[in-house]
Amino acid sequence: MAEHESRADITQLVADHHAVLYRYAYRLSGSPVDAEDLVQQTYLTALRKLDQVQSANAFRSWLFAVLRNTYLKSCRKRALVHAADWEISLENLPEEVREPPRVDSQELQAALDELPAEFRVVVLMFYFEHRSYKEIAVELDLPLGTVMSRLSRAKSHLRMRLTADEPELRPTDNVRHARII
Amino acid sequence: MQDRHLLERIDACRPGSADLQEPELAPLAGEVAVAGEARELYERVGAWDRAIGEALEEVRVPGGLSDRLLARLAAEQAVVSLPACAESDVSLAPSTSSATRRNWLRWSIGLAAAASIAAAAVMGSWLWQPTLTAETIREQALLFAQQEQPHPGRILAKLRPIDYPLSRHIYRLPGTIWRPVYDFMDQGGLNGVAYELMFRGSTATLYVVPSPGVDVPPVPPARLGTPTGGRSAVAWQESGLLYVLVVHGSDRDYQSFVKRPTTA
Numbered sequence: 126m127a128e129h130e131s132r133a134d135i136t137q138l139v140a141d142h143h144a145v146l147y148r149y150a151y152r153l154s155g156s157p158v159d160a161e162d163l164v165q166q167t168y169l170t171a172l173r174k175l176d177q178v179q180s181a182n183a184f185r186s187w188l189f190a191v192l193r194n195t196y197l198k199s200c201r202k203r204a205l206v207h208a209a210d211w212e213i214s215l216e217n218l219p220e221e222v223r224e225p226p227r228v229d230s231q232e233l234q235a236a237l238d239e240l241p242a243e244f245r246v247v248v249l250m251f252y253f254e255h256r257s258y259k260e261i262a263v264e265l266d267l268p269l270g271t272v273m274s275r276l277s278r279a280k281s282h283l284r285m286r287l288t289a290d291e292p293e294l295r296p297t298d299n300v301r302h303a304r305i306i
Numbered sequence: 307m308q309d310r311h312l313l314e315r316i317d318a319c320r321p322g323s324a325d326l327q328e329p330e331l332a333p334l335a336g337e338v339a340v341a342g343e344a345r346e347l348y349e350r351v352g353a354w355d356r357a358i359g360e361a362l363e364e365v366r367v368p369g370g371l372s373d374r375l376l377a378r379l380a381a382e383q384a385v386v387s388l389p390a391c392a393e394s395d396v397s398l399a400p401s402t403s404s405a406t407r408r409n410w411l412r413w414s415i416g417l418a419a420a421a422s423i424a425a426a427a428v429m430g431s432w433l434w435q436p437t438l439t440a441e442t443i444r445e446q447a448l449l450f451a452q453q454e455q456p457h458p459g460r461i462l463a464k465l466r467p468i469d470y471p472l473s474r475h476i477y478r479l480p481g482t483i484w485r486p487v488y489d490f491m492d493q494g495g496l497n498g499v500a501y502e503l504m505f506r507g508s509t510a511t512l513y514v515v516p517s518p519g520v521d522v523p524p525v526p527p528a529r530l531g532t533p534t535g536g537r538s539a540v541a542w543q544e545s546g547l548l549y550v551l552v553v554h555g556s557d558r559d560y561q562s563f564v565k566r567p568t569t570a
Protein backbone atom coordinates (compact mmCIF):
# COMPACT_ATOMS: atom_id res chain seq x y z
CA MET A 126 0.00 0.00 0.00
CA ALA A 127 2.77 2.39 0.94
CA GLU A 128 4.59 1.62 -2.27
CA HIS A 129 1.41 2.23 -4.23
CA GLU A 130 0.95 5.63 -2.60
CA SER A 131 4.57 6.51 -3.24
CA ARG A 132 4.17 5.71 -6.92
CA ALA A 133 1.06 7.88 -7.10
CA ASP A 134 2.94 10.74 -5.49
CA ILE A 135 5.92 10.55 -7.80
CA THR A 136 3.61 10.33 -10.80
CA GLN A 137 1.94 13.52 -9.66
CA LEU A 138 5.31 15.15 -9.16
CA VAL A 139 6.27 14.30 -12.71
CA ALA A 140 3.00 15.64 -14.06
CA ASP A 141 3.22 18.85 -12.06
CA HIS A 142 6.87 19.76 -12.29
CA HIS A 143 8.68 18.00 -15.13
CA ALA A 144 8.34 20.90 -17.55
CA VAL A 145 9.68 23.58 -15.23
CA LEU A 146 12.44 21.25 -14.04
CA TYR A 147 13.46 20.63 -17.64
CA ARG A 148 13.61 24.35 -18.34
CA TYR A 149 15.72 24.89 -15.28
CA ALA A 150 17.98 21.98 -16.15
CA TYR A 151 18.38 23.24 -19.70
CA ARG A 152 19.36 26.69 -18.50
CA LEU A 153 21.86 25.18 -16.10
CA SER A 154 23.41 22.66 -18.45
CA GLY A 155 22.90 24.35 -21.83
CA SER A 156 22.20 20.99 -23.44
CA PRO A 157 18.90 19.21 -24.12
CA VAL A 158 20.48 15.82 -23.51
CA ASP A 159 22.13 16.87 -20.26
CA ALA A 160 18.92 18.59 -19.20
CA GLU A 161 16.89 15.43 -19.64
CA ASP A 162 19.50 13.45 -17.74
CA LEU A 163 19.44 15.98 -14.93
CA VAL A 164 15.67 15.82 -14.67
CA GLN A 165 15.77 12.04 -14.68
CA GLN A 166 18.37 11.98 -11.92
CA THR A 167 16.32 14.49 -9.97
CA TYR A 168 13.23 12.32 -10.05
CA LEU A 169 15.20 9.20 -9.21
CA THR A 170 16.50 10.98 -6.13
CA ALA A 171 13.01 12.20 -5.37
CA LEU A 172 11.67 8.68 -5.57
CA ARG A 173 14.11 7.54 -2.90
CA LYS A 174 13.80 10.54 -0.60
CA LEU A 175 10.20 11.51 -1.03
CA ASP A 176 9.52 11.11 2.67
CA GLN A 177 11.93 13.95 3.46
CA VAL A 178 9.45 16.52 2.18
CA GLN A 179 7.04 17.56 4.90
CA SER A 180 4.71 19.75 2.88
CA ALA A 181 3.31 19.34 -0.60
CA ASN A 182 3.86 23.06 -1.10
CA ALA A 183 7.59 22.53 -0.72
CA PHE A 184 7.91 19.98 -3.51
CA ARG A 185 8.95 22.38 -6.24
CA SER A 186 11.61 24.07 -4.12
CA TRP A 187 12.87 20.71 -3.02
CA LEU A 188 13.03 19.38 -6.57
CA PHE A 189 14.87 22.53 -7.65
CA ALA A 190 17.39 21.96 -4.88
CA VAL A 191 17.89 18.31 -5.84
CA LEU A 192 18.38 19.26 -9.48
CA ARG A 193 20.77 22.05 -8.60
CA ASN A 194 22.86 19.84 -6.35
CA THR A 195 22.96 17.14 -8.99
CA TYR A 196 24.23 19.68 -11.48
CA LEU A 197 26.86 21.07 -9.12
CA LYS A 198 28.05 17.59 -8.29
CA SER A 199 28.56 16.91 -11.97
CA CYS A 200 30.58 20.11 -12.29
CA ARG A 201 32.93 19.56 -9.37
CA LYS A 202 35.61 17.90 -11.40
CA ARG A 203 35.65 20.69 -13.95
CA ALA A 204 37.80 23.78 -13.82
CA LEU A 205 36.56 26.55 -11.58
CA VAL A 206 37.07 30.19 -12.45
CA HIS A 207 37.99 32.71 -9.80
CA ALA A 208 35.68 35.64 -9.27
CA ALA A 209 38.59 38.02 -9.58
CA ASP A 210 38.76 37.21 -13.28
CA TRP A 211 35.54 39.11 -13.81
CA GLU A 212 35.01 42.82 -13.97
CA ILE A 213 31.76 44.69 -13.84
CA SER A 214 30.99 48.17 -15.00
CA LEU A 215 27.99 50.41 -14.98
CA GLU A 216 28.70 51.19 -18.62
CA ASN A 217 27.47 47.76 -19.49
CA LEU A 218 23.91 48.65 -18.69
CA PRO A 219 21.68 49.85 -21.50
CA GLU A 220 20.67 53.49 -21.64
CA GLU A 221 16.93 52.87 -21.75
CA VAL A 222 15.22 53.34 -18.42
CA ARG A 223 11.65 52.28 -19.05
CA GLU A 224 11.98 50.07 -22.09
CA PRO A 225 13.11 46.57 -21.23
CA PRO A 226 15.41 45.09 -23.87
CA ARG A 227 14.24 42.36 -26.21
CA VAL A 228 16.15 39.37 -24.91
CA ASP A 229 16.73 36.51 -27.31
CA SER A 230 16.39 33.15 -25.58
CA GLN A 231 19.30 31.53 -27.44
CA GLU A 232 21.63 34.47 -26.95
CA LEU A 233 20.74 34.35 -23.30
CA GLN A 234 21.70 30.69 -23.16
CA ALA A 235 24.99 31.42 -24.90
CA ALA A 236 25.71 34.05 -22.26
CA LEU A 237 24.77 31.67 -19.46
CA ASP A 238 27.02 28.99 -20.92
CA GLU A 239 29.98 31.32 -20.56
CA LEU A 240 29.47 31.67 -16.85
CA PRO A 241 31.33 29.43 -14.42
CA ALA A 242 29.00 26.95 -12.73
CA GLU A 243 29.01 28.71 -9.35
CA PHE A 244 27.95 31.97 -10.97
CA ARG A 245 25.38 30.28 -13.17
CA VAL A 246 23.75 28.59 -10.21
CA VAL A 247 23.48 31.81 -8.26
CA VAL A 248 21.98 33.80 -11.11
CA LEU A 249 19.50 31.04 -11.95
CA MET A 250 18.44 30.71 -8.34
CA PHE A 251 17.69 34.42 -8.50
CA TYR A 252 15.84 34.42 -11.81
CA PHE A 253 14.41 30.94 -12.03
CA GLU A 254 13.75 30.02 -8.43
CA HIS A 255 12.97 33.63 -7.48
CA ARG A 256 15.18 33.27 -4.42
CA SER A 257 16.37 36.29 -2.48
CA TYR A 258 20.09 36.84 -2.02
CA LYS A 259 19.68 35.80 1.61
CA GLU A 260 17.97 32.56 0.69
CA ILE A 261 20.67 31.86 -1.87
CA ALA A 262 23.33 32.43 0.76
CA VAL A 263 21.65 29.99 3.13
CA GLU A 264 21.04 27.36 0.45
CA LEU A 265 24.59 27.45 -0.85
CA ASP A 266 26.17 28.08 2.53
CA LEU A 267 27.92 31.21 1.28
CA PRO A 268 28.49 34.62 2.88
CA LEU A 269 25.99 37.29 1.86
CA GLY A 270 28.74 39.38 0.30
CA THR A 271 29.86 36.52 -1.87
CA VAL A 272 26.35 35.92 -3.12
CA MET A 273 25.80 39.62 -3.87
CA SER A 274 29.11 39.82 -5.69
CA ARG A 275 28.53 36.70 -7.77
CA LEU A 276 24.99 37.71 -8.55
CA SER A 277 25.99 41.16 -9.71
CA ARG A 278 28.90 39.96 -11.78
CA ALA A 279 26.84 37.25 -13.42
CA LYS A 280 24.01 39.63 -14.19
CA SER A 281 26.44 42.19 -15.55
CA HIS A 282 27.88 39.56 -17.82
CA LEU A 283 24.44 38.64 -19.13
CA ARG A 284 23.57 42.28 -19.74
CA MET A 285 26.85 42.86 -21.51
CA ARG A 286 26.45 39.83 -23.77
CA LEU A 287 22.86 40.66 -24.57
CA THR A 288 23.78 44.17 -25.60
CA ALA A 289 25.15 44.01 -29.10
CA ASP A 290 27.44 47.00 -28.99
CA GLU A 291 28.99 46.49 -25.60
CA PRO A 292 32.52 45.21 -26.14
CA GLU A 293 34.03 46.55 -22.94
CA LEU A 294 33.27 43.82 -20.48
CA ARG A 295 35.00 40.68 -21.57
CA PRO A 296 36.13 37.78 -19.48
CA THR A 297 39.85 37.34 -19.44
CA ASP A 298 41.47 34.83 -21.77
CA ASN A 299 41.81 32.46 -18.84
CA VAL A 300 38.11 32.61 -18.22
CA ARG A 301 37.30 31.99 -21.84
CA HIS A 302 39.49 28.91 -21.92
CA ALA A 303 38.15 27.61 -18.67
CA ARG A 304 34.52 28.15 -19.41
CA ILE A 305 32.26 25.24 -18.83
CA ILE A 306 30.87 23.82 -22.03
CA MET B 307 34.48 51.24 -6.36
CA GLN B 308 31.41 53.18 -5.30
CA ASP B 309 29.62 52.16 -8.48
CA ARG B 310 30.43 48.51 -7.99
CA HIS B 311 28.97 48.46 -4.51
CA LEU B 312 25.89 50.32 -5.63
CA LEU B 313 25.34 47.94 -8.51
CA GLU B 314 25.85 44.91 -6.31
CA ARG B 315 23.19 46.08 -3.90
CA ILE B 316 20.77 46.91 -6.68
CA ASP B 317 21.41 43.61 -8.43
CA ALA B 318 20.53 41.82 -5.21
CA CYS B 319 16.97 43.12 -5.35
CA ARG B 320 14.26 41.12 -7.08
CA PRO B 321 11.83 43.22 -9.08
CA GLY B 322 8.56 43.73 -7.23
CA SER B 323 9.89 42.21 -4.02
CA ALA B 324 10.40 43.63 -0.56
CA ASP B 325 14.14 43.06 -0.74
CA LEU B 326 14.81 46.76 -0.26
CA GLN B 327 13.41 46.44 3.23
CA GLU B 328 16.24 44.16 4.28
CA PRO B 329 18.48 45.84 6.90
CA GLU B 330 21.56 45.48 4.70
CA LEU B 331 19.83 47.40 1.92
CA ALA B 332 18.34 50.16 4.04
CA PRO B 333 20.80 52.80 2.76
CA LEU B 334 19.96 51.82 -0.80
CA ALA B 335 16.26 52.08 -0.09
CA GLY B 336 16.81 55.66 0.97
CA GLU B 337 18.70 56.45 -2.22
CA VAL B 338 16.12 54.80 -4.46
CA ALA B 339 13.27 56.60 -2.74
CA VAL B 340 14.36 59.88 -4.25
CA ALA B 341 14.91 60.65 -7.91
CA GLY B 342 18.53 60.40 -8.91
CA GLU B 343 21.25 58.12 -10.21
CA ALA B 344 20.48 55.25 -7.86
CA ARG B 345 16.79 55.24 -8.66
CA GLU B 346 17.44 55.41 -12.40
CA LEU B 347 19.85 52.54 -12.15
CA TYR B 348 17.45 50.57 -9.96
CA GLU B 349 14.72 50.88 -12.58
CA ARG B 350 17.05 49.99 -15.42
CA VAL B 351 18.26 46.87 -13.65
CA GLY B 352 14.68 45.94 -12.84
CA ALA B 353 13.74 46.20 -16.51
CA TRP B 354 16.60 43.92 -17.43
CA ASP B 355 15.64 41.45 -14.72
CA ARG B 356 12.10 41.20 -15.97
CA ALA B 357 13.25 40.73 -19.56
CA ILE B 358 15.81 38.08 -18.65
CA GLY B 359 13.38 36.31 -16.34
CA GLU B 360 10.80 36.04 -19.11
CA ALA B 361 13.35 34.87 -21.68
CA LEU B 362 14.61 32.17 -19.35
CA GLU B 363 11.18 30.54 -19.47
CA GLU B 364 11.37 30.21 -23.25
CA VAL B 365 12.57 26.64 -23.42
CA ARG B 366 10.82 24.02 -25.49
CA VAL B 367 10.14 20.91 -23.46
CA PRO B 368 10.76 17.77 -25.57
CA GLY B 369 7.72 15.67 -26.39
CA GLY B 370 7.24 12.49 -24.42
CA LEU B 371 9.49 13.63 -21.58
CA SER B 372 7.00 12.80 -18.85
CA ASP B 373 6.36 9.35 -20.35
CA ARG B 374 10.08 8.61 -20.43
CA LEU B 375 10.47 9.79 -16.86
CA LEU B 376 7.58 7.67 -15.66
CA ALA B 377 8.91 4.62 -17.48
CA ARG B 378 12.32 5.12 -15.88
CA LEU B 379 10.77 5.58 -12.45
CA ALA B 380 8.66 2.49 -12.86
CA ALA B 381 11.81 0.52 -13.66
CA GLU B 382 13.48 2.00 -10.61
CA GLN B 383 10.60 0.98 -8.39
CA ALA B 384 10.94 -2.56 -9.64
CA VAL B 385 14.62 -2.37 -8.80
CA VAL B 386 14.26 -1.05 -5.26
CA SER B 387 12.08 -3.99 -4.34
CA LEU B 388 15.03 -6.34 -4.88
CA PRO B 389 17.03 -7.77 -1.97
CA ALA B 390 19.67 -5.48 -0.52
CA CYS B 391 23.07 -5.63 -2.20
CA ALA B 392 26.35 -3.75 -1.98
CA GLU B 393 26.20 -0.81 -4.35
CA SER B 394 29.41 -1.24 -6.28
CA ASP B 395 30.66 -3.87 -8.67
CA VAL B 396 29.23 -7.32 -8.62
CA SER B 397 30.49 -10.48 -10.23
CA LEU B 398 28.16 -12.91 -11.91
CA ALA B 399 29.21 -16.34 -13.04
CA PRO B 400 27.26 -18.40 -15.54
CA SER B 401 25.21 -21.06 -13.81
CA THR B 402 22.11 -23.05 -14.55
CA SER B 403 21.01 -23.94 -11.03
CA SER B 404 17.74 -22.41 -9.92
CA ALA B 405 19.17 -21.67 -6.48
CA THR B 406 21.89 -19.56 -8.01
CA ARG B 407 19.31 -17.71 -10.07
CA ARG B 408 17.41 -16.74 -6.99
CA ASN B 409 20.49 -15.60 -5.15
CA TRP B 410 22.47 -13.99 -7.94
CA LEU B 411 22.32 -10.52 -6.45
CA ARG B 412 23.91 -11.64 -3.21
CA TRP B 413 27.23 -12.46 -4.81
CA SER B 414 29.87 -10.03 -3.75
CA ILE B 415 32.91 -8.41 -5.28
CA GLY B 416 35.20 -10.73 -3.37
CA LEU B 417 33.93 -13.67 -5.39
CA ALA B 418 35.09 -12.21 -8.69
CA ALA B 419 38.12 -14.43 -9.12
CA ALA B 420 36.32 -17.58 -8.12
CA ALA B 421 33.43 -16.69 -10.36
CA SER B 422 35.71 -16.28 -13.35
CA ILE B 423 37.14 -19.74 -12.80
CA ALA B 424 33.66 -21.17 -12.48
CA ALA B 425 32.65 -19.39 -15.66
CA ALA B 426 35.49 -20.97 -17.58
CA ALA B 427 34.53 -24.40 -16.29
CA VAL B 428 30.91 -24.03 -17.23
CA MET B 429 31.78 -22.72 -20.68
CA GLY B 430 33.14 -26.11 -21.58
CA SER B 431 29.81 -27.78 -21.01
CA TRP B 432 27.77 -25.65 -23.35
CA LEU B 433 25.72 -27.34 -25.95
CA TRP B 434 26.67 -24.73 -28.52
CA GLN B 435 25.90 -25.33 -32.13
CA PRO B 436 29.15 -25.27 -34.11
CA THR B 437 27.47 -23.71 -37.14
CA LEU B 438 26.14 -20.66 -35.30
CA THR B 439 26.72 -17.59 -37.45
CA ALA B 440 25.93 -13.90 -37.17
CA GLU B 441 22.73 -14.52 -39.09
CA THR B 442 21.55 -17.40 -36.92
CA ILE B 443 22.48 -15.45 -33.79
CA ARG B 444 20.41 -12.56 -35.07
CA GLU B 445 17.38 -14.76 -35.67
CA GLN B 446 17.63 -16.65 -32.40
CA ALA B 447 18.30 -13.50 -30.38
CA LEU B 448 15.17 -11.87 -31.79
CA LEU B 449 13.14 -14.93 -30.90
CA PHE B 450 14.66 -15.06 -27.44
CA ALA B 451 14.04 -11.34 -26.83
CA GLN B 452 10.44 -11.76 -27.85
CA GLN B 453 9.78 -14.68 -25.54
CA GLU B 454 11.95 -14.08 -22.48
CA GLN B 455 10.54 -13.07 -19.12
CA PRO B 456 13.03 -10.43 -17.89
CA HIS B 457 14.40 -10.65 -14.37
CA PRO B 458 14.42 -7.54 -12.18
CA GLY B 459 17.37 -5.27 -12.87
CA ARG B 460 19.90 -3.03 -11.23
CA ILE B 461 21.07 0.45 -12.11
CA LEU B 462 24.40 0.36 -13.91
CA ALA B 463 25.61 3.58 -12.33
CA LYS B 464 25.40 1.96 -8.91
CA LEU B 465 26.25 -1.64 -9.51
CA ARG B 466 28.33 -2.99 -12.38
CA PRO B 467 28.43 -6.62 -13.48
CA ILE B 468 32.19 -6.75 -13.86
CA ASP B 469 32.21 -10.11 -15.63
CA TYR B 470 29.96 -8.76 -18.35
CA PRO B 471 30.90 -5.12 -18.93
CA LEU B 472 29.11 -2.81 -21.29
CA SER B 473 30.73 -2.90 -24.73
CA ARG B 474 33.17 -0.12 -25.53
CA HIS B 475 31.18 0.40 -28.73
CA ILE B 476 28.02 1.29 -26.81
CA TYR B 477 27.32 4.67 -25.27
CA ARG B 478 27.11 4.56 -21.51
CA LEU B 479 23.74 6.21 -21.05
CA PRO B 480 22.44 7.50 -17.74
CA GLY B 481 19.75 5.33 -16.29
CA THR B 482 20.93 2.13 -17.95
CA ILE B 483 19.68 -0.96 -16.16
CA TRP B 484 21.15 -4.44 -16.34
CA ARG B 485 19.73 -7.79 -15.32
CA PRO B 486 20.79 -11.42 -15.41
CA VAL B 487 20.05 -13.59 -18.41
CA TYR B 488 19.95 -17.35 -18.38
CA ASP B 489 20.11 -19.80 -21.25
CA PHE B 490 20.45 -17.04 -23.81
CA MET B 491 18.94 -18.05 -27.16
CA ASP B 492 17.81 -21.21 -25.36
CA GLN B 493 21.38 -22.42 -25.27
CA GLY B 494 21.72 -24.34 -22.02
CA GLY B 495 24.33 -22.76 -19.74
CA LEU B 496 24.75 -19.65 -21.87
CA ASN B 497 24.26 -17.16 -19.05
CA GLY B 498 25.20 -13.51 -18.75
CA VAL B 499 23.50 -10.18 -18.44
CA ALA B 500 21.24 -7.93 -20.49
CA TYR B 501 21.50 -4.14 -20.48
CA GLU B 502 18.31 -2.20 -21.04
CA LEU B 503 19.24 0.94 -22.99
CA MET B 504 17.05 3.99 -23.42
CA PHE B 505 17.71 7.24 -25.21
CA ARG B 506 15.09 9.78 -26.19
CA GLY B 507 12.34 7.26 -26.72
CA SER B 508 14.59 4.68 -28.41
CA THR B 509 15.06 1.42 -26.59
CA ALA B 510 17.34 -1.56 -27.06
CA THR B 511 18.53 -4.61 -25.17
CA LEU B 512 22.18 -5.58 -25.17
CA TYR B 513 22.83 -9.21 -24.28
CA VAL B 514 26.31 -10.08 -23.06
CA VAL B 515 27.37 -13.68 -22.68
CA PRO B 516 30.70 -15.51 -22.91
CA SER B 517 31.66 -15.92 -26.54
CA PRO B 518 31.98 -19.49 -27.76
CA GLY B 519 34.16 -18.26 -30.61
CA VAL B 520 31.51 -17.99 -33.30
CA ASP B 521 32.19 -16.22 -36.56
CA VAL B 522 31.02 -12.69 -35.79
CA PRO B 523 32.95 -9.45 -36.30
CA PRO B 524 34.85 -7.68 -33.51
CA VAL B 525 32.79 -4.50 -33.86
CA PRO B 526 29.09 -3.79 -34.38
CA PRO B 527 28.02 -3.21 -37.99
CA ALA B 528 27.62 0.30 -39.34
CA ARG B 529 23.97 -0.19 -40.14
CA LEU B 530 21.07 -2.08 -38.67
CA GLY B 531 19.42 -4.69 -40.88
CA THR B 532 15.76 -4.73 -41.82
CA PRO B 533 13.63 -5.02 -38.69
CA THR B 534 11.50 -8.10 -38.10
CA GLY B 535 8.37 -7.37 -36.14
CA GLY B 536 9.72 -3.95 -35.24
CA ARG B 537 13.01 -5.36 -33.94
CA SER B 538 16.39 -6.08 -35.38
CA ALA B 539 19.59 -7.53 -33.94
CA VAL B 540 23.31 -7.29 -34.51
CA ALA B 541 26.14 -9.29 -32.97
CA TRP B 542 29.84 -8.81 -32.36
CA GLN B 543 32.42 -10.09 -29.94
CA GLU B 544 35.15 -8.47 -27.93
CA SER B 545 37.36 -9.54 -25.04
CA GLY B 546 35.96 -13.06 -25.05
CA LEU B 547 32.35 -11.93 -24.81
CA LEU B 548 29.54 -12.12 -27.32
CA TYR B 549 27.45 -8.96 -27.59
CA VAL B 550 24.03 -9.08 -29.18
CA LEU B 551 22.12 -5.84 -29.49
CA VAL B 552 18.38 -6.10 -30.09
CA VAL B 553 17.02 -2.76 -31.20
CA HIS B 554 13.37 -1.84 -30.99
CA GLY B 555 12.97 0.30 -34.07
CA SER B 556 14.99 1.34 -37.06
CA ASP B 557 18.57 2.20 -37.92
CA ARG B 558 17.99 5.65 -36.53
CA ASP B 559 17.34 4.13 -33.12
CA TYR B 560 20.40 1.92 -33.54
CA GLN B 561 22.64 4.91 -34.15
CA SER B 562 21.53 6.31 -30.78
CA PHE B 563 23.31 3.53 -28.96
CA VAL B 564 26.34 2.58 -31.03
CA LYS B 565 29.52 4.61 -31.22
CA ARG B 566 30.91 5.18 -34.70
CA PRO B 567 30.46 1.74 -36.22
CA THR B 568 33.34 0.98 -38.56
CA THR B 569 32.31 -2.05 -40.55
CA ALA B 570 29.51 -2.59 -42.99
